[in-house]
Amino acid sequence: MTTVESKPGRARLLIMACLFVVTICSFVSCNSRSSNNTSPKFQQYYVQGEQLYLQYCSNCHQKDGSGLGLLYPPLDTSDFMQRHLEDVVCLIRNGKQGSLVVNGREYNQAMPALGISDLEIAEIATYIYNTWSHQEGLLDVKFVSEVLTSCDSLAMK
Amino acid sequence: MKSKIILPPAKYTISFLCFLIFACSISGCSRKEKPLPIFGEREVSGNDTIYHTIANFKFVDQDSSEVTNDTFKDKIYVADFFFTSCRTICPVMKTQMLRVYDSIENDPDVLLLSHTIDPEFDTVGLLNDYANRLGVNSKKWHFVTGSKEEIYKIAQTSYFATAMEDKSEPDGFIHSGAFLLIDKEKRIRGKYDGTKEEDVNRLLEDIEKLKKEDDHG
Known part of the structure; x- marks a missing residue:
């Protein structure tokens, strides 16, 4: 008798455990997707930035930031972005001609100047x-805006 | 004793299930899959229907090899129109075409054909670099260039795709993002929006359907 009763009990426990793990995982993945910066200003920039990214950038760099072959560099993991934040801000404004090395691979497809405002660049960058x-x-x-005023003096060749 | 009473219904249930599966599979076989449409005007001459087919062409691909109708003899292929400096829909189209490429890479029956609509800028060398950067095999995916008139003409009259110069456009050209599915008889069997993932999913299914069609004669 006891073994018969303990089986559904164990199954229920197992389901509960699974649910718990799923909940924890979804929690963790939500947190890791965006920065833990939760100020309203950050949220506003981030949400606007995502819209602008989909409008101006994702055609080439892809929605998931993975880039396309050796044509368009990835943004999801990018040593160039990590090292050259100011250059990135400038090239969103001015576009980019010539070759660019990202994660040790050389890219050489022209990026157009986007003709967008300082605020929009800040939102995309965020x-x-x-x-x-x-x-x-x-x-x-x-x-x-401060970075943008110094773009010409930055070595953007 | 109890088990003896339970057994016969179980047996019936199993045989009933077997029958059900059998019946379903039979009806599945007899239900013929809807064949893919054949695009374009058709003429009837005598007992034969003559369908619209892709006209003869002669272009040069990224390896400087000549690409003609013979390149696609007894092959199914997917065609599109693009140019390398295009920043609007082409990168999305190429992302989607790359999905098609990945699915047919090892399939000897299917090839891909991308025409540049900016042949003055997209030289063989540039197309070669572009294809290499996409990491694709030139025997499987031909990027072709040729005379602008020939390319525009075949786009409009053979593939029913829009391709023309327009200086008022941001990139200087108007073109559709269509992918065209061509069968072994050079007939158009499907038209898909190459910028939409769902449409390209449909293309992948249709390629399989078309291959089955060939298998059945």
Whole structure:
């Protein structure tokens, strides 16, 4: 008798355990997707930035930031982005001609100048720098505008 | 004793299930899959129907090899129109075509054909670099260039695809993002939006359907 009763009990326990694990996993994955910066300003930049990213960037760099072959460099994991935040802000504004090395691989497809405002650049930068493997936090318009004024003096060749 | 009473119904149940599976499989076989449509005008001459087919062509691919109708003799192929400097829909199309490539890479019956609509800029060398950067085999996926008139003409009159120059467009060209599925008889059997994942899923299914069609004669 006892063995008969203990079976459904064990099954229920197993289901509960599974549910618990799933809940924990979804929690963790939610947290890791974007930065833990939860200020309203960050959220606003991030949400706007995602829209702008889908409008201007994802055609080439893909929705998931994986890039396309050796034509368009990835953004999801990018040593170039990690090392050259200011250059990235400038090239969103001015576009990019010529070759660029990302993660040790050489890319050489022209990127057009986007003709968008400082705020929009800040929103895109906040989005791409807080998604996938990046957690830079908010890149606000004040910071981005300052970087943009110094673009010409940055070595962008 | 109890088990003896339970057994006969179980036996019936099993045989009933067997019958059900058998009946389902029979009806599955007899239900003929809807054949893919054949696009374009058709003429009836005597007892024969003459369908619209892709006209003869002669282009050059990324290896400087000549690509003609004979390249696609007894092959199913997927065609599209693009150009390498296009920043709007082409990268999305190429991402999707790459999915098609991945699924047919080892299939000797299926090839891919991408025409540049900007042949003045997209030289053989540039197409070669582009294909290499996508990491694709030139025997499987031909990127072709040729005379602009010939390319536009075949796009519009053979593939029913839009391709033309328009200086008012951001990139200087108007073209559709269509993928065209061509059968072994050079007939158009499907048209898909190459910028939409779901449409390309349908293309992948249709390629399989078309191959079965060939198997049955």
